[in-house]
Each structure stands twice: as C-alpha cells, then as structure tokens.
Amino acid sequence: SQTIHQWPATLVQPVGSPLSLECTVEGTSNPNLYWYRQAAGRGLQLLFYSVGIGQISSEVPQNLSASRPQDRQFILSSKKLLLSDSGFYLCAWTASPSGTADTQYFGPGTRLTVL
Amino acid sequence: AQSVTQPDIHITVSEGASLELRCNYSYGATPYLFWYVQSPGQGLQLLLKYFSGDTLVQGIKGFEAEFKRSQSSFNLRKPSVHWSDAAEYFCAVGARTGANNLFFGTGTRLTVIP
Numbered sequence: 001s002q003t004i005h006q007w008p009a010t011l012v013q014p015v016g017s018p019l020s021l022e023c024t025v026e027g028t029s030n031p032n033l034y035w036y037r038q039a040a041g042r043g044l045q046l047l048f049y050s051v052g053i054g055q056i057s058s059e060v061p062q063n064l065s066a067s068r069p070q071d072r073q074f075i076l077s078s079k080k081l082l083l084s085d086s087g088f089y090l091c092a093w094t095a096s097p098s099g100t101a102d103t104q105y106f107g108p109g110t111r112l113t114v115l
Numbered sequence: 116a117q118s119v120t121q122p123d124i125h126i127t128v129s130e131g132a133s134l135e136l137r138c139n140y141s142y143g144a145t146p147y148l149f150w151y152v153q154s155p156g157q158g159l160q161l162l163l164k165y166f167s168g169d170t171l172v173q174g175i176k177g178f179e180a181e182f183k184r185s186q187s188s189f190n191l192r193k194p195s196v197h198w199s200d201a202a203e204y205f206c207a208v209g210a211r212t213g214a215n216n217l218f219f220g221t222g223t224r225l226t227v228i229p
Contacts, residue, residue: 034216043205043221044159059216090158103149104217106158 002027006091006107013114019064019078021110023091026072031093033074034104035066038088050074086114117142117208121220128196129228136191136223138206147209148189149217150180154202162204165189176200201227 003026013019025031032051036044046059048066056066063082067075074091088111092104118141128134140146147166151159163174170182180191189206203224207217 044219046216046218049216088156092159103161103164105161106151108158109156111156 002093002095002105004091004093004105004107006089006110008110009108010111011113013081013112015083015114016080019076019081019085019112021076021089021112023074023076023107024072025093028072028093028095030071031095033068034092034094035074035076036090036092038090038109040087044090048076081114083114086112088112117146117210117218119206119208119218119220121206121223123223124221125224125226127226127228130198131195134191134193134196134200134225136204136206136225138189138191138220139187140189140206140208141187142208142210145184148180148182149207149209150174150178150189150191151205151207152202153205153222159205162191196225196227198227198229201225
C-alpha cells in the first residue's frame with residue numbers, strides 16, 4: 001500500500017533563517033505531488049505541484065520554492081523565512097495522469113512557526 | 116475559475132443529532148467533488164468523493180453526500196453524529212484538466228456536545 005511521509009512534524013525557526021521540508025511517497029511510481037499551506041482559521045492554499053522529476057509549477061508568488069530531485073521526493077524550501085510563512089504545510093499525492101479523475105492523499109503535515 | 120464556498124464556519128450539534136454541512140462550488144464543467152476531514156494537528160482524510168454516476172455517494176464513518184447539479188451543491192450529511200466526529204471538514208472541487216489540482220473551501224469546524 002501507499003504511504004506518504006513528511007518531516008519534520010513541527011519546526012520553530014527565526015525570521016531570516018532557511019527552511020527545508022521534505023515529503024516522500026512510498027508504494028507508487030510517478031505520482032503527482034503537491035504542497036499546500038494552511039494558515040490558522042483558513043482553508044488550504046495550493047503552493048506548488050509537480051507532475052515529474054524536475055517539473056515544478058508554482059500557483060502563487062511567494063517566498064518559497066519547491067524541488068523534486070527524485071520521483072517520490074518533494075522538497076519545500078526557503079532561503080529566508082518571513083513571519084507570514086508560519087502555518088501548517090501539507091504534502092499530497094495522486095497516482096493518475098494529469099487530466100483524469102483521482103483522489104489526493106495527504107501526509108500528516110508540518111507545523112511551522114516563524115518567530 | 117473554480118471555487119468552493121462553505122458558508123458555515125462553525126457548527127455545533129448535539130451527539131446523536133443529524134448533521135448537514137453545506138458546500139457550493141463554481142466550475143465550468145462537471146466537477147470532481149470531495150469531502151475531507153481533518154482532526155486537530157493532523158493531515159486530511161478522505162471521507163467520500165463524486166466523479167460520476169449515482170449522485171448520492173456513501174463514504175466512511177457513516178457519512179454521505181449528494182451532488183445536485185442544479186444547485187451547484189455537494190452537501191455532506193450524517194444521520195446521527197458521534198462525539199468523535201468533531202473535526203474540521205473541507206469540501207473540494209477537482210479540475211478535469213491540468214495536474215488534478217484541487218480547490219478547497221475554507222472549511223467548517225464541527226463541535227459535538229454531549
């Protein structure tokens with residue numbers, strides 16, 4: 001069966017420090033991968049998605065970047081964190097090719113607090 | 116453009132009472148529709164989904180939802196709520212093009228009182 005991992009689970013970082021969040025999927029090949037941010041009391045905002053290695057699409061301009069160095073690995077990064085980057089970050093995957101119906105499955109999330 | 120509206124930010128129900136969470140969507144074609152549930156500090160778990168066919172879909176934990184095209188709605192229902200159902204509920208619409216992106220509503224927080 002497929003599983004999705006995220007780490008770390010929680011992170012407290014000072015403003016201006018770098019960030020690296022990692023997401024890995026097991027039990028599937030060539031998934032579509034997604035990064036979402038959930039701010040307190042708000043819904044989920046899609047940040048990035050990837051349909052293959054090295055292929056990254058950004059949905060909103062921001063202080064963050066994403067990379068996909070391996071088929072089942074998705075990394076969210078920042079060179080200098082802002083206070084507004086605080087939130088709950090969720091990684092998700094789906095198995096089907098683009099343009100077909102499928103469910104997104106979510107990881108457990110990373111709680112990021114920028115002080 | 117796709118969008119989802121969940122008009123109720125917070126709902127409180129008594130244990131054993133029935134529940135209906137509202138969801139309205141905007142999409143230019145027949146959508147894919149989802150309901151997810153999120154417990155505090157956790158990821159999202161899929162409750163149910165609608166892709167095509169029967170407009171009344173059954174999900175896990177005794178939940179069901181009905182797709183009504185004429186009303187652009189996909190309301191979630193449960194006949195008898197349990198205390199463990201207290202959580203945040205998100206409705207989402209999926210695009211039939213592109214990278215299967217989902218567009219989420221802002222969520223409805225459910226409180227269950229004994």
